[in-house]
Amino acid sequence: MTAFDSARFGLSQHPPKHVEQGRTAGSSGAYETSRGMKIYIYGIVDSNDGIDESVYGLKGAGVYNIPYRDIGVVASDLNGQIGDVTQDSAVEHERIVEKLMINCAVLPVKFRTVFASREDVLSMMENYYNDFRANLDRLRDKVEFGIKIIWPGEAIKARLDIDYNKDNASVNPAGPDLDSRLADSPAKRFLMKAFKNYKIDKEFKEKADGCIAVVDRLFSRVAVEKRLEKLGTDNLLLSAVYLVDKNRQHDFREAFEHTRRVHCGLKYLFSGPWPPYNFVSLPRRSQPLRDGSWSGSACDKAPQPEGVPRGNAI
């Protein structure tokens, strides 16, 4: 067992000698990585203690904690360019985040987030400290589950199309004589076709909303927060992530099994528990880019292997 796995946050009381304890953004003589060395970060933790040197991250580099006030950034040195960090390393990144989660509240940072220097990291911490602190408190002892649902969307749309053609009056509130008004010129025929697509699309979305509401109700009873994205494609009805208390993971699983039994005409993809990648909520502020290798907010959504919603919560 490494010190990382040990009881107190997995973080040792005494940092490795290369980590300067308690340094702040404003301090002089900032720690510098060696020439060409950058800092790769894994997450923000609610601890400013150091980490045992025997924990290794990307490219076998030692993982350490850069403390700022009562929290810290878990990082390792990166020799080379961020372009050298391929998707294959995502598993390593995830492994470190999960290790941290065993005993810490963690804000997982997006895969391939790199800072040019320790000063930049501390500057980011100074800018975002209050936000990080609030998120750490909110996400402590929480995990994330992903649910994706496929429904026969194309078939439903085809059915709506048939229904529209068969019984226009029942689908079209504008009345049965609308078609004749629209159909006597190319321009009107164009508008008629657009109107039909509009009506079918509208009804399709209403059906989707109804179906999502039924399913979501079951999961929402257990979850504390959620992010839903509907109709990624006509068939991909729902891509959702739910934030769940660690001690209610079993209940969430039960809710899924129940949903699958009751709504057996749908196809499901269930995954989790994950670190709460999709629930870190930070204001968007511009950050200085010194080497152009880092973009986006300091702590952002990281990719999940099975894909995650991209906003557009409904």
Place this chain on the structure above:
Amino acid sequence: MTMNRTVETDAPETFIDEINQSRTGFGKKIDANPKDVEKGLAKLVLTLIELIRKLMEKQAMRRVEGGSLTDEEIERIGETLMKLEDKMQELKEVFGLEDEELNLNLGPLGDLM
């Protein structure tokens, strides 16, 4: 020690297809390199025009649905939308752009269209 994770599905291939399809165009950036600057700019401009065109079309559909348009107005709106679509098609062909390329990811706001 890691989390006791489960990833399960009754239709893995279907999910792979649908997820890939849902990501088409996502994350693509404006291609504004010196060799292809015209196409990059055209993509940005046409994306914005397409957004406006779709908003106009939606507004027109609402008015048709509401039954408040005269025959002349229906004719005029239909012609305008038809010509707009034809012109967009022409411009897309000129710059070698596909429909799914005329979209932008707005980060936390999701996709433009």
